[in-house]
Amino acid sequence: MDAAITLGAPLVRLFAGAIPEQTPDHDSIWVAAVSAFHRVTTYADNRGVRIGLHNHPPAVAPTGEDILRLIRDIDQPNVTVIMDTGQWHGSPGTNLQGTSDPEVDFYAYMAQVAPQTSYVRAKIYRIDSGMEEWLDYPRIVGILKAAQYDGPISIVYEDRNNQSAYPEALHLAVNHLRALL
Template sequence: MSTLDQTRATRPTPTAKAVHSWSLFRTLGRYVALGSMPSGAIEERQEGGLPLLELPAELARHGYTSTQLCHFYLPSLETGYLEELRAAFVEAGVELECFLVDDGDLTHPVEGPAQLEWVSGWLDVAATLAPARARVVAGKQAPDATTLAHSADQLRELARRHPAVRVVTENWHALLPDAASVNELLDRTAGEVGLLVDLGNWKGPGKYAELAAVAARAETCQAKVRTSASGEVDAEDYRACLGVLRDAGYDGPLALVYDGADPDEWNRLEDAAAIVAEVFG
């Protein structure tokens, strides 16, 4: 059985409670490990919050059975620590469904080769944690035939180096601003790389059509909610985004994403989960 077949055979369904750990940034004390974000996109901080080793049990306490984990939360890359974290997820009954490498630019015109090695190192970490998938950034350069072809080559190289984990990328950053770019990139990877679709990365009135154009190719999802200034979930928009996935026959995990103004992350995630149950239930 191929890696893709294995992940499809075991992945959670849309109605199983799943969460993206970015939703719990405040719960985890806004922790960002030293040196984990070389681009500086997120400020490094190492104080307060729930220790990562305690996160699996806390997720289980709130009814979650699946999660996606940001790479920058790891306070140690020692094998012993990674094995302890993996065991904590197993003991809690929470699947580490996707490990998220949240930095790197495989298409950088100068630093591209070094960026490839940096991302590859994080996929070595993922192999120890043993998630079903690992998501990497396709690139941060504007899309054209050259950058898309180069990104596809780099992604396929990463997938071949790390056969124990299914490498996926996301409709995110400058290289993939629309469905046409996503589809061209995936076509160029010839099935060796999958798609994580993020419901919140495209904006504007055309986003539903854009999502519909890639939804059938998605094997996992960051189901991000749009929120008001006070942090309330935009239920109408969320139903519409989820409906696009449902109508495309999507049957994989929906990792809830809430990063609105309301600091009560857990309850706002419950709001999102209720809408998922309504649309997919």
């Protein structure tokens, strides 16, 4: 945190995954996690830095409700969301095969947190066709527009067997997202 303050960084990312329900002492682990997040966010808030909870699993991919509950329980004005489009419970980015859980609407999780999002990490996995093949970016952009999101969007390229070389894949990803925005 002190390095971010020295550099003048306005936002610091903290990973915010879920705790498996079957975990022994689930509730006490949650309380301890919230307490730790609260200490960090208080320290940051006193120095003018926002904390972005990144829905990236350290152990278990979160749902939208997991992230919103964490925000509510931390209860600090400087807490926001860093939305990672590919790291939700049930999403294709949580496994190397790119398969989604058909019983989970991970796009609904994005819609849940979009109003509190200050930064988007647009995951790109398969882009050879000129369109991301694992994630529905027309739908994701629609979610962001519905929430009136106007913040930064970064591209995070996690190559999953593309034929394109890195520079070409990045060019395809940029063009794909720009066309939707």
